[in-house]
Every structure is written in structure tokens, then in C-alpha cells.
Amino acid sequence: MTLFFTEMWERFSYYGMRALLILFMTTAVIDGGLGFDDKTSGAIYGLYTMGVYLLALPGGWLADRLFGLKKSVWYGGIIIALGHFTMALPGLVNLFGTAEVEKVALSAFDTNSFFLGLVLIVFGTGLLKPNISSIVGQLYPAGSSKRDAGFSIFYMGINLGALIAPIVCSTLATYDWHLGFGVAGLGMVIGLIQYKLTSQALDGLGDQPIVETPEEKISFNKLKKGTTYVIGALIAIIAVLFTGIIPIDVSAIAGASGTIIAVVAFGYLGYVIAFGGLDKGDRNKVGVIAILFLFSAMFWSGFEQAGSTLNLFAERFTDRTVFGWEIPTGYFQSINSMFIIIFAPIFGAMWVWLGRRNMEPSSPLKFAFGLFALGMGFLVMYFAAKIAASGDLAAPTWLIMTYMLHTFGELSLSPVGLSLVTKLAPKSYGGQMMGIWFLSVALGNLIAGLIAGEASGGSEEALAQMPDQYMLIVYTVLGSAALLFLLKPIIRKMMGEVH
Structure with missing residues (x-):
């Protein structure tokens, strides 16, 4: 308590x-x-x-x-x-x-x-x-x-x-x-x-x-x-x-910080693989962590736009008036937590139910589904951005649908990623591998902020380009999901008995 x-x-x-x-x-x-x-x-x-x-x-x-x-x-x-x-x-x-x-x-x-x-x-x-x-x-x-x-x-x-x-x-x-x-x-x-x-x-x-x-x-x-x-x-x-x-130049510092995080993470992972005194099985597992690091950073770079890009969309381009009262923009930030409270027990029960029938998806497949749900959420926002670019205010249901899909993605990827790292990390590198995993979350958060500066529709020119920018995010995220799905057999082989 x-x-x-x-x-x-x-x-x-x-x-x-x-x-x-x-x-x-x-x-x-x-x-x-x-x-x-x-x-x-x-x-x-x-x-x-x-x-x-x-x-x-x-x-x-x-x-x-x-x-x-x-x-x-x-x-x-x-x-x-x-x-x-x-x-x-x-x-x-x-x-x-x-x-x-x-x-x-x-x-x-x-x-x-x-x-x-x-x-x-x-x-x-x-x-x-x-x-x-x-x-x-x-x-x-x-x-x-x-x-x-x-x-x-x-x-x-x-x-x-x-x-x-x-x-x-x-x-x-x-x-x-x-x-x-x-x-x-x-x-x-x-x-x-x-x-x-x-x-x-x-x-x-x-x-x-x-x-x-x-x-x-x-x-x-x-x-x-x-x-x-x-x-x-x-x-x-x-x-x-x-x-x-x-x-x-804050933007330059942010860009440099992202490069440094990526170099440190992959440099360290490469060092562990090459000189960490691991056997072939553990080297392969660290390699899986390195691969999933990229897809984790990709996911969080989209998901964490909730507080930046999507927050600005709610402020500028969403009809927030209900019975003459304007809903404060920040209220939309509660939607994700509400959906987690509702759906987390359902997802947990679903994995257990599928596991009893030997039908539970592998961890890489859950990752791919998380990215897919994230991409579909931004596809919803593409249509909302089209409405905004035409000069009209979008209905709040567009954002609510997006947050729901993003929550599905979070429930498929976030707890699975944490659990998987504890299973894949070699015995003497458990804490360090978890630290590297949090670096992927940090990198994703940083990228989310940089994207917000480009996809927020803050000027007439930016507003006209906003639907295309959302679609670019959709292509990137869904492409990552497809790539991870194709890599699934290789990753599962590298994971050994870990699922």
C-alpha cells in the first residue's frame, strides 16, 4: 500500500x-x-x-x-x-x-x-x-x-x-x-x-x-x-x-543526443557479444536484444507522441465543445490510462487462454502486432489530419480511436519486452541489459519530440503537409512491423528455448 x-x-x-x-x-x-x-x-x-x-x-x-x-x-x-x-x-x-x-x-x-x-x-x-x-x-x-x-x-x-x-x-x-x-x-x-x-x-x-x-x-x-x-x-x-x-540550438542538441544513445547502446552490445566471454547461445540472445532495441525505439517514437504531436492536434484541430463547454486539451491525456485499466486484464487473460491451447503468439510476433496497432492508430490520424487540413475541426472520436489502438500496441509490446529481456540476458549481464532496454525507451521518447516539431501543423504550410507526414509515420511503422514479421523465424532460432 x-x-x-x-x-x-x-x-x-x-x-x-x-x-x-x-x-x-x-x-x-x-x-x-x-x-x-x-x-x-x-x-x-x-x-x-x-x-x-x-x-x-x-x-x-x-x-x-x-x-x-x-x-x-x-x-x-x-x-x-x-x-x-x-x-x-x-x-x-x-x-x-x-x-x-x-x-x-x-x-x-x-x-x-x-x-x-x-x-x-x-x-x-x-x-x-x-x-x-x-x-x-x-x-x-x-x-x-x-x-x-x-x-x-x-x-x-x-x-x-x-x-x-x-x-x-x-x-x-x-x-x-x-x-x-x-x-x-x-x-x-x-x-x-x-x-x-x-x-x-x-x-x-x-x-x-x-x-x-x-x-x-x-x-x-x-x-x-x-x-x-x-x-x-x-x-x-x-x-x-x-x-x-x-x-x-536545442534541436541540434536533441539530434546529437539521439546519435550518442544509439552509438553507446550498439557499441556496448557489440562489445558484450565480441568480448563478453559468452557462449554461442548467449551471444545470439544478446543479438536478439540488439535487434529488438531498434523496434522498441521505433514503437516508443510513435507511442510517446501522445504528449506532443497528438496533444497539439487536440488543442488546435479537434472540436472539444460539448453542450457549450470546451473540454480542456489535457483531458485527452487520460484516455490511454483509462484504456489500460480496462484492457490490461483482458489482454492478460487472453495470453493465458491462448497459452493453455498452445496458441499463444511468440514474443517477436507480439512485438510485430504492437507495431501494427501503433501504425493503424496513426492511419486513423491520417484521416483526422485530412479533415483538419480542409479547414474543419476533427471530432474527438478520431483521437479516442487512435489512443485505443496505441494502448493495444502498448499492452502487446511493453510488458513483453521487459519480460523478454530478463529471459534473454546472460546471468552476469541482467541489470546491464535492462539498462540498455531503457535506453531504447529514452531514444524513442527523444525521437517523438523531434517528430512533434515537424508534424504539428503549426503554420498554414505545415497544416497542408500534415496528412502526408502522418502517412509517412504509418508507412514507417507498418513497414517495421512487416520487417519484424519476416525476421521472426531468424529471431526465434537465435532465441533458442526462450519464447
């Missing part, structure tokens, strides 16, 4: 703020936003969502070496809340009013606090997200059937927070963007309070590493001090870059 509600409120803060993120950046300054163009906003969105997954790797390391899992969750939650409140800070200034001559200074303050808040949230989430899941795993003995049930309940907490948050934060954001950011932070604070009040339920789990000898204490303190300096320096450098003291 302690972990369920902590994670629920953390996901409340994350998805509540994410529902507002690209809308706030693209809204004109006079209307309370930052006034960024679509390309810059998409690149920032991609870098932020990439960072959340990327910093889970050092976050796990810090928990193992320094803080322990429980303290890492606590520190991470505090940093996340500070990030949201930093983003909300300009709203307090607005309450007191400001003369026209001060508008420029206030806008700069808004921009600076926005970027500093994002940096803090990325660092905090990197500490909290991987480690709270690890504590869930420690609640149950290895091989216990209760572990899967526990994670299923925990997963419902994630989606419950993600379902409620966009509605609450978007409602308040209609009055002031910063109220939406502030209530996201308040959610994290509520999660921290209940985490501390019920922490006795976690006694003996996720404790700080034990340091006994004087030499270990000296080494531990040096590591702790050095880590503090490094984290502080990183926050300062990133904040300075984004606040404009040093002029940068």
Missing part, C-alpha cells in the same frame, strides 16, 4: 505536468505561455522525456552504492516536488500584478524557472522511478506467485495516477498554467507524506549499504561527497545552457 500510493502520486505529478508541457511552451507569451515555436518545443519535450528514462540508470547506481532504495525514493520525491514548485513560482508573481514595463523581465523569469524545474524533475525521477519498483520486488520471495500479483496492483497505481492527473492539472491550468504545475507538485508532496507516515511497512527493505570498517567509511564518505559535487555541477551546467546565458 505504501509503495502503491507513493507511485500513484509520483505518476500524478509526472503525467499531470506532461499534459501541459508542450501546450505551455507553444502558447503565446501574451496568453501566459513561453511562445516557443513547434520545433523548439518538440525538441525540449523530447530531451525532457528522454532524460527521465536516461537518468534511471545512474539513479539505480546511486541507490545501490550510496543511499539505499528507500532513501533514494524519499530524496527523489523531494527533488521532483521542488521541480514542480519551481515551475509554478512565476504564478505567485502574477498574483501581485506587474506593470507592462516588467513583462519582459517576468517572461525571462518564467522561462528560467521552467527549465530549472524540468532539470530538477528529471533528476528526481531518475532517483525515484527505478528504485521504488525494486522495493516492490523485495516484498516477495523469489518465485512467489504473489510477486506478479503485487506488480499488477502496483501497475494499477501508476495508471490510476496517470488517469486522474491530466484532468485535475488541466482544469486548474485553464485559470493559470502555473496552478497546473503547482498542483502536480502538491500531488508529489501528498505521496511523500504518506510514504513517511507508513514507512514502517518497509522495515528491512531497501536499506542504505552497510559500512563497517574505517576504510569503508572513508571510501563511502568520499564517494558521497564526490557524487554531491557532480550532481550539483550537472544541474548548474544544464540550467545555465537552457536559461540562454550560452546560446544553443
Whole structure:
């Protein structure tokens, strides 16, 4: 229960703020936003969502070496809340009013606090997200059937927070963007309070590493001090870059980051295959992880456009008026979580039912179906984009159908991918292979942000090209699904007895 509600409120803060993120950046300054163009906003969105997954790797390391899992969750939650409140800070200034001559200074303050808040949230989430899941795993003995049930309940907490948050934060954001950011932070604070009040339920789990000898204490303190300096320096450098003291091209940084992630991932996988001391069977399995890395990044580059490209489509080109009331754009961000809550038990039961009859699809085939469902969702959006390009507003059912198909894709690919990596990873490389897998999610999130800058229809010319851009996504994703289907026999042979 302690972990369920902590994670629920953390996901409340994350998805509540994410529902507002690209809308706030693209809204004109006079209307309370930052006034960024679509390309810059998409690149920032991609870098932020990439960072959340990327910093889970050092976050796990810090928990193992320094803080322990429980303290890492606590520190991470505090940093996340500070990030949201930093983003909300300009709203307090607005309450007191400001003369026209001060508008420029206030806008700069808004921009600076926005970027500093994002940096803090990325660092905090990197500490909290991987480690709270690890504590869930420690609640149950290895091989216990209760572990899967526990994670299923925990997963419902994630989606419950993600379902409620966009509605609450978007409602308040209609009055002031910063109220939406502030209530996201308040959610994290509520999660921290209940985490501390019920922490006795976690006694003996996720404790700080034990340091006994004087030499270990000296080494531990040096590591702790050095880590503090490094984290502080990183926050300062990133904040300075984004606040404009040093002029940068955000899109160029995003593109370079994607290249670096891909090179690091495949360079490391190649090193493990060539020099990792593995037998032929394990080398083949690592090769399968490398192949599926590409298809995973492809999937997430489409799926994660929910918060960017599709969010902007809901804002600009969707008829959101019901009985004279305009539905806040962010409400559409709750649809995916609603469908997960509805369909996750159905998909789970379906795999079990098919398995009993020896008809369950192999993991690569489930992957291919996930990509196929993603492509079909964007095919729906192609027709919605045609309506928008003609000058009319699209009905909200287009987006609802797209989110439903994308949810089917997520349920076919995401849990299967996580499970498959644990089965394929050689014994001495389990954690590292999972880290590589999360790099594919980070890369996909980054690409999603870059695509948003090109497919958002922010100008008349871009609007005319929008249907073709959606169709290009359809061709790419469905082509990837077809390629994976053709590679299925080779992949299954490389997997050996793993299915």
C-alpha cells in the first residue's frame, strides 16, 4: 500500500505536468505561455522525456552504492516536488500584478524557472522511478506467485495516477498554467507524506549499504561527497545552457543526443557479444536484444507522441465543445490510462487462454502486432489530419480511436519486452541489459519530440503537409512491423528455448 500510493502520486505529478508541457511552451507569451515555436518545443519535450528514462540508470547506481532504495525514493520525491514548485513560482508573481514595463523581465523569469524545474524533475525521477519498483520486488520471495500479483496492483497505481492527473492539472491550468504545475507538485508532496507516515511497512527493505570498517567509511564518505559535487555541477551546467546565458540550438542538441544513445547502446552490445566471454547461445540472445532495441525505439517514437504531436492536434484541430463547454486539451491525456485499466486484464487473460491451447503468439510476433496497432492508430490520424487540413475541426472520436489502438500496441509490446529481456540476458549481464532496454525507451521518447516539431501543423504550410507526414509515420511503422514479421523465424532460432 505504501509503495502503491507513493507511485500513484509520483505518476500524478509526472503525467499531470506532461499534459501541459508542450501546450505551455507553444502558447503565446501574451496568453501566459513561453511562445516557443513547434520545433523548439518538440525538441525540449523530447530531451525532457528522454532524460527521465536516461537518468534511471545512474539513479539505480546511486541507490545501490550510496543511499539505499528507500532513501533514494524519499530524496527523489523531494527533488521532483521542488521541480514542480519551481515551475509554478512565476504564478505567485502574477498574483501581485506587474506593470507592462516588467513583462519582459517576468517572461525571462518564467522561462528560467521552467527549465530549472524540468532539470530538477528529471533528476528526481531518475532517483525515484527505478528504485521504488525494486522495493516492490523485495516484498516477495523469489518465485512467489504473489510477486506478479503485487506488480499488477502496483501497475494499477501508476495508471490510476496517470488517469486522474491530466484532468485535475488541466482544469486548474485553464485559470493559470502555473496552478497546473503547482498542483502536480502538491500531488508529489501528498505521496511523500504518506510514504513517511507508513514507512514502517518497509522495515528491512531497501536499506542504505552497510559500512563497517574505517576504510569503508572513508571510501563511502568520499564517494558521497564526490557524487554531491557532480550532481550539483550537472544541474548548474544544464540550467545555465537552457536559461540562454550560452546560446544553443536545442534541436541540434536533441539530434546529437539521439546519435550518442544509439552509438553507446550498439557499441556496448557489440562489445558484450565480441568480448563478453559468452557462449554461442548467449551471444545470439544478446543479438536478439540488439535487434529488438531498434523496434522498441521505433514503437516508443510513435507511442510517446501522445504528449506532443497528438496533444497539439487536440488543442488546435479537434472540436472539444460539448453542450457549450470546451473540454480542456489535457483531458485527452487520460484516455490511454483509462484504456489500460480496462484492457490490461483482458489482454492478460487472453495470453493465458491462448497459452493453455498452445496458441499463444511468440514474443517477436507480439512485438510485430504492437507495431501494427501503433501504425493503424496513426492511419486513423491520417484521416483526422485530412479533415483538419480542409479547414474543419476533427471530432474527438478520431483521437479516442487512435489512443485505443496505441494502448493495444502498448499492452502487446511493453510488458513483453521487459519480460523478454530478463529471459534473454546472460546471468552476469541482467541489470546491464535492462539498462540498455531503457535506453531504447529514452531514444524513442527523444525521437517523438523531434517528430512533434515537424508534424504539428503549426503554420498554414505545415497544416497542408500534415496528412502526408502522418502517412509517412504509418508507412514507417507498418513497414517495421512487416520487417519484424519476416525476421521472426531468424529471431526465434537465435532465441533458442526462450519464447
